[in-house]
Amino acid sequence: MSHDNRREFMRKMGATGAAIGGVSIAGCSSETGDGEGGGGGGGGGEGTTATAEKNVESDLPEERKMDTMEHVSNTERYYAARYQANRLVDKRLREDLGIPAETQPIEFTVVTERESSGDFDMVTYNWTANNGEPDSVVVDRFHKDGSTNYGGYNNERVNELAMAQRVEQDPDTRQEQVKEIQDIVGEERPEQQYLYNLNTFAMNTERFDEETMVNAGTGIRNIWHYTQVEPLNDEGKTIVTNNWDPSDQLNILHANGVGPSRNYVPGSFMHDFLVRPDPDLQPAAWAAKDWEWQDETTIDFTLEEGMKFHDGEDVTAQDVKFSYDLILETEPPAYLNSVVQIVESVETTGELSLTFNLQDPYVPFILITAATTPILPEHYWTQLIEDNGGTDQPWQINISNDQPIIGSGPFQWGEWDQGSRFELPAFKDHPFAAPNIDKRIQRPLSTRDAEMQAMINGDYDQLDYWFGDLQLLKDTAAEQDHLTHVESLGDGRQATWHNTQRPPGDDVAVRQAVNAVVRDIQPVIINELYDGFGQEAHSPINPSMTFWHNEDATSFDGGVPQATEILKDAGYVWDDNGDIYYPEGKTGR
Template sequence: MNSKWKKTGWAVWLLALVLVLSACSSDTGTEDADVEHGEVVPDVRIFSSLRDANEANYLAAVDVQKVWEELGISVSLEPQEFNTLINILYSDEQDFDAYTVGWGGRVDRIDPDMFIYSIFHSSNAIAGGNNTTGFMNEAYDRIAEAQRSEMDPDRRQELIHDAQEMLASEAPLLTLYARALYHAYNNERFDNMVMMAGEGMYNEWTPMRATPLTDDKWLKVGSIFDLDTVNPVGAHSTYEWRNLRLIYDKLVRLSPTAEPQPAAAESWEIVDDTTIEVKVREGMSFHDGEPVTAADVKFSYDYYIDWEVGYFMAFLEAIDSVEEVDEYTVRFHLKQPYAPFVGVTMAQIPIIPKHIWENLVEEEGLSHPDEYLNEQAIGSGPFQLDHWRRGQELRASKNPYFYEDIAIDGFIYDIYAQHEGVMTALETRDIDMNAEQFIPAHIERSQQIPHLTVVDAGDIGYQYLSFNMRKPPFDDLAFRQAIAHTVDYDTILDVYLQGYGVKGGAGLVISPDNEFWYKPDVDRPEFDLDAARQILEAAGYTWDDQGRLRLPVE
């Protein structure tokens, strides 16, 4: 072996030794990093609205994605068609991380129980329940329960205020904004159109009160949202219920000023704090001609309770039993006092015909009545279903058996792919009114059209970003409090909505337009990425050398 080879061999051996030691050092460094850092924050999928369906929600989700990525979180944005998203949120699997959607401001939600109890109480954090985020907090539950049974309005207001304070701190959802509701109608064809806070123009009163000005008495309504079902047991969304409540009657209907009005109930009496007696209106018929009696009312309430229909369970929990006193009298026995029973429960539980539904599950071979297609949709409401063609239209004609006079012959709910399609149809007189509020670009445009009358109202609903608190990192309070600083609420209102709305914030679930129940002085986080980082650091979150956010070390 010559000396040159010997030197070269030693050099190769030394180089190999250095590489081995370097590798060992690197391995040690990785182990040290694992000791120093927790697990990488899991990847997050944000399910958002489609841009054409709700541009403000979509753009807010895009902004949140960028900000969360700046924080070191791997985020994918997956826009979803509305009914698809709703089905994901209410499914048994609950396979989601974060999402943007909204709660409509239906008039019965002027009473705060829906937004305080149904959406956040632990009992509703089940598949099919309205607590889709999975928020579970015993202290909050006690407040939510107490406000339901508090019959004194001022004391109940204090409890509702306490709940708002806690929701702002716990941040189970981040309200993006509340919309200003602008609608228009064809003043050459109709008069006496009703506008309601929280609902806009497509409420349950407009089809019942509209006065035709021509021989064509069909009211044509334009919408970008289809239904997913005409089955009242399976319906989950506002877009389904604003049509179904015109087909299925209720005991009470709330006036445009939110006062309970007799509907299928001719009258009611508060016997005591836990007993309500209802006189069912005599002479009513279902759309197939069969009479509506107390037996149908009792059956309907019992049916929703027995089948645990999640959409309604929060409003039925207070019921201990339903008693059929005689052919037209029903007595509700409550487990405890429930302040919103008349204005919430009686105002939204649909009456279904016992003679159709009683043995339906067995006859149809179903595992649950929500599987029923219900193509005829026999109810006792002011309108009866002629047909529903998915993606095209729903058509309903006036119920000849109804107990109130209606001037129109029926309504047609036309479905369009985009807001622009609805706006064009208003311009060309193909529809008479828009079901959803105008996007900002269409407000001034509609005001320049002579045959359109534009009206507006405040919203008591809200659009929001929420999470699946059943899994990390959203199960961590500090993480939620940090990301409450990651939403640019001002840009959403000033740019995406052009000022037509109300600024959002953490846990802002009672709208300023709902003045009695709204608490104005709640401390809500502003958009501040540095503050978000500080909260995360204080809670033990770290960033590795790749900039990835890591969970606190256990």
């Protein structure tokens, strides 16, 4: 859909309440419900808007009337397609089911703050599996103590399976466990997937050798690309790129420093890890040149020789031990699931060798723990902690130009003008991953139009993120001789999460009904709002993770009629105006 057509689509949706079912777009079904819609990729268009008969009652008590369902969203200017998808879903919930869903567009930094504090009913954004490892989905998102389970979802069987798959040594048995979790989560619907989105990027290939670009799960926003891409001229010695928001937390021990990619990308570029996932999400030796399991809970690592921190000090096994010990002793919330609950102790066995003792067998250790825990310089962080009053919460230390990051990664701290610019000079003394470029500069702009123009003008060298019109970016790259368009399916999904700890999202029937509506209008979301750059989605694990994806996970594909029946069976009723009321005995917030 073109920029103008999308605006027309939104105009027809209208803030004035015009029924979207009456809009016919590109041959899509109208309110007669001729399209198949929903699961399996049938009807397209606005989905099936035919309705089942509702239970209508009079003189219903006000306290049973459903509360406004606050759908926390990014703004339209920030990411138009996602914002418009949220509005479409909420409009359908209001008009077809009487559920008072309201899109609340706010700045994205506020979105994350509200989610982490539980101040939402629904919240929507893109989320990926950590290094392609399903543990980061099934535990972090759906275990009752998961680090990103902000909606408070709690299912006893899921909790049991999530912990069981962590220790299961047999891949086929672990696969069955992960697939069962997807089925339960599909049935109970704490998460609604909009689509598995195809990510798009662009690069100025007049300045960089296209043959040396590395396209991975995160597109060209990865350490392999940034260290291996070769400049063709002096202009190519610096990569200037965008950022989906200004970096605002660069302490890599802080949850906000490892969660949003606006912060984690620069942080991970400045630090080294024992292991990194390669472009195919397989574990690749990094700071550790090799490792060997002694038994199910004991693993030995040997470090690369010649590694230096950015201040010139040697990287040793003691620094690795210090990094893990600091996390074990202070328990940063961001590392509870990956280190604190996993590692029993770390012992140095030589200047460049060490042994990890685990509390229990933990199959994802290499891709989750070893590949996501940064190596911190003991001499520097000891001083940082001392300078900050001996804090026992090192993740609260303010990283800034006065207290910068010192790591050993391929890029180092340059100058951070928070909100407008962050320079990362290449660390040319890195023994095995010294970048071919001299510097990376991230410079966020306020609009997608400005980012596009910066690519056309040569002010940007590549787009690490693109939240604008997907087809427009592809067309523009085709029209501009110096630009190359890049696509990547990745391992994520655009999804909505429910707050399951308060009404109405605490009722599984409401979440199932929402899923029936979302599944019904997925073809519109994908084809009309995302210009076809995506696939229909029904599970939190992307089909790119072939071994783990459950293609038969439960979803509700019957559209509005099924949603209505689900709510009726749960005791919901409607008044003469079509507004929905809780079952007898249940009231709102």
